[in-house]
Amino acid sequence: MSLKVEFDEPKCVAAGQCVMVAPDLFDQRDEDGVAIVLDDSPSPDQYDEAREAAAVCPAAAIRLVEG
Amino acid sequence: MPGGGDPPGGGVNRIVVVGACAAGLSAAEALRREKFGGKIVLVGEEIDAPYDRPPLSKQILASQWEAERLALRPAEQIAALELDLRLGVRATGLDLASRTVLLGDSSVEYDGLIVATGVRPRRLPGSGAHVLRTLADALALRERLKPGRRLAVVGAGFLGAESASVARQLGCEVTLLEPAPVPLAQAVGVPVGEVLAQVHRDQGVCVRTGVTVTSTSPTGVQLGDGEFVTADEVLVAVGSQPNTGWLEGSGLELDDGLVCDEFSAAAPGVYGAGDVARWHNPLFGVTMRVEHRTNAAEQGMAAARNLLRGSDARPFAPVPYFWSDQYGLKIQAHGYLRGHDAVEIVDGDLESRRFMAAYRTGDRLTGVLSLGMPPKAIRPWRQAVAAGTAWSVSETLTTR
Known part of the structure; x- marks a missing residue:
């Protein structure tokens, strides 16, 4: 199994919730706070935080595709 | 019950989640992430698949997005949750003793219940006014927002202010009517509220504070001092009421929301989440009810996990967060x-x-x-x- 992070940037509201729960996978742009995906192919030990980030995103902008 | 190698939520085979928006869906997803393998019944009053509300007063009203973009999850992700999804179904009552949720003519039994029925807009006497809570509300209002049309917005809270901002940018003549001397003063304080009011004035919105609207009509709004403010469209954005009518007489405590403890529990096996829940937030030491998007997701998760954890439940002690986009x-x-x-x-x-x-x-x-x-x-x-x-x-x- 693999997990791929898809990010719908125009939906992002710059809340930074993803960065708080998954700092290894997400960051925020300095100027406007829009999220940046640091790693779109998390390792299995990061799956939980990836799922948590997708769940807390208040804009439903993070989508995980399981392969 | 919890401990050892028991599956999560030992003894819990069927969980009913009432409310199929951000909080309810978050709860259902969290149950599956926690490996709950039993049945999940997700009941939603609206017919639409779970959708997101914050864009209603932003991108949807501004016609920047079509309704399809609001879906909280793609259909295949909803399907993967293996829910017994009952949309367009309204919960009408609760029998705690027999652990049964009444759904009009039918009913469903539960071992665990999550209440996430949200809020509905407060209205004013009269007719002809829009409210803005559902996708249908937003589409009905945006249909009417054309350049040069006069919109009266009653209530300068975040919903009213965002709607005024969109309407102004679409070229409408906007009047924002607010009973308090300074808009949003209760929420963000006087200095910040004054700045936000000035932003609207600078954009050409007629901001009138300290005015009471007593009723609405298809041609405008009636003020408490006898004045009539003419408008082509009226939007009433004067706050919300928790959807707890179906819980009246159930034995659950209701007080401007479903009263929950610091674990988001309202009764054994019964949890509240999202806009409808008034819970004790131990981080601030006060009871609060939070109508913010992030809280819906976080509390849905917390309620789901605590339901499964039983005696290992953890307090729900978040730092509430909200954002607003205006101009x-x-x-x-x-x-x-x-x-x-x-x-x-x-x-x-x-x-x-x-x-x-x-x-x-x-x-x-x-x-x-x-x-x-x-x-x-x-x-x-x-x-x-x-x-x-x-x-x-x-x-x-x-x-x-």
Whole structure:
């Protein structure tokens, strides 16, 4: 199994919730706070935080595709 | 029950989640992430698949997005949750003794229940007014927002202010009517509220404060002093009421919401989440009901996990967060600002509309709000709020 992070940037509201729960996978742009995906192919030990980030995103902008 | 190698939620085979928006869906997803393998019945009053509400007063009203973009999850992700999804179905009652939710002519039994029925808009006497809560509401209003049309918005809270902002940008003539002397003063304090009101005035909105609207009609609104304000469209945005009517007489405590403890529990096996839940937030030591998007997701998760954890339940002690977009300005706030004793500008300044405001309640830093600032700048302040930092200590964060 693999997990791929898809990010719908125009939906992002710059809340930074993803960065708080998954700092290894997400960051925020300095100027406007829009999220940046640091790693779109998390390792299995990061799956939980990836799922948590997708769940807390208040804009439903993070989508995980399981392969 | 919890412990050893028991499956999560031992003894719980069927969980009913009432409410199929952000909080309810978050709860259902969390149950599956926690490996709950039993049946999940997700009941939603609206016929649409779970969708997101914050864009209703932003991109949807502005016709920047079509309705399809609101879906909280793609259909295949909803399907993967293996829910017994009952949309267009309204919960009408609850029998705690027999653990049964009444659904009009039918009913469903549960071992665990999550109440996430949200809120509905308050209305005013009269007719012809729009409210803005559902997708249908937003589509009906946007249909009417054409250049030159006169829109009266009753209530200058965040929903009213965002709608006024969109309508103005679409070329409507907008009047914003607010009973308080300063819009949003209760929520964000007088200085910040004054800045936001001025932003609207600068954009050509007629902001009238200290006015009471007694009724609406298809041609405008009637003010308490006898004046009639003519408008082509009227939007009433004067707050919401929790959807707890179906719980009346059930034995659950209702008090401006479903009353829950610090674990989000309302009764054994019964949890509340999202806009409808009034729970004790131990981080701030007060009972609160939070109508914010992030809280819906977080509390849905917490309720689901605590339902499965049983005696290992953990307190739900979040730092509430909200954002608002008006005329391209982003407002972000972390914490519990309501009822604050003092507000202080700790970075930037009000005049330039780039600032950060810190809120004190008692001797604690309880909230922080930024306008037009790089969102990352607010993070250390949010952490200080989460840590329950004393106001005197928080001053060391001040950069000005």
